[in-house]
Amino acid sequence: LAKTTQPISMDSYEGQEVNITCSHNNIATNDYITWYQQFPSQGPRFIIQGYKTKVTNEVASLFIPADRKSSTLSLPRVSLSDTAVYYCLVGSTDSWGKLQFGAGTQVVVTP
Amino acid sequence: NAGVTQTPKFRVLKTGQSMTLLCAQDMNHEYMYWYRQDPGMGLRLIHYSVGEGTTAKGEVPDGYNVSRLKKQNFLLGLESAAPSQTSVYFCASSYLGGSNQPQHFGDGTRLSIL
DSSP: OOOOBOOSEEEEETTOOEEEEEEOTTOOTTOEEEEEEEOTTSOOEEEEEESSEEEEOSSOEEEEOTTOSEEEEEEOSOOGGGOEEEEEEEEOSSSBSOOOOOSOEEEEEEO | OOOEEEEOSEEEEOTTOOEEEEEEESSOOSEEEEEEEOTTOOEEEEEEESSTTOOEEOSSOTTOEEEOSSTTEEEEEESSOOGGGOEEEEEEEESSOBTTSOOEEOOOEEEEEO
């Protein structure tokens, strides 16, 4: 499984856009990039996944450049409820079952 | 829709005691997992199951046993609890088994071993 590197923490104010970049230099051809969100006292929650280019859903956008060695999770107009730890993971159907969570990025949103 | 439910939510044990953590999912998922999460660290896989009646070791299996007698339930047992097993335990399930497959997590069991 490809190793991922992401910032330990990020601070933001309400209404701003938060961009978290994850580095995965050793990503394999079959690997997808997946992001999870974890609130205090809760389990991680899947928020978005992509393979290349851009993916958008009701929660976030995921930008993946052509070389796929990094990806950026974008949270538009954050609110206090977006304060959470965000994990970037890389894996494929071939690398069965084991999600490799790193320490994640602690995002703190303040008024 | 309950998703993944873990019981109990909190438990305090003495060293040497045994207990079982229960995970139940109502999504008809084949794959189920047990993780532990320690402060400042990501989740580490303890054991997993690819279907009813099957179990397999993950990254940190020592000191734990599991059983999957019914498709919807995955039990994690501690035969003789040790302080090093103080952690938050998460159960998860997925429809398919690849590491790119979204996993659905419960809200965790906070276990303290004194």
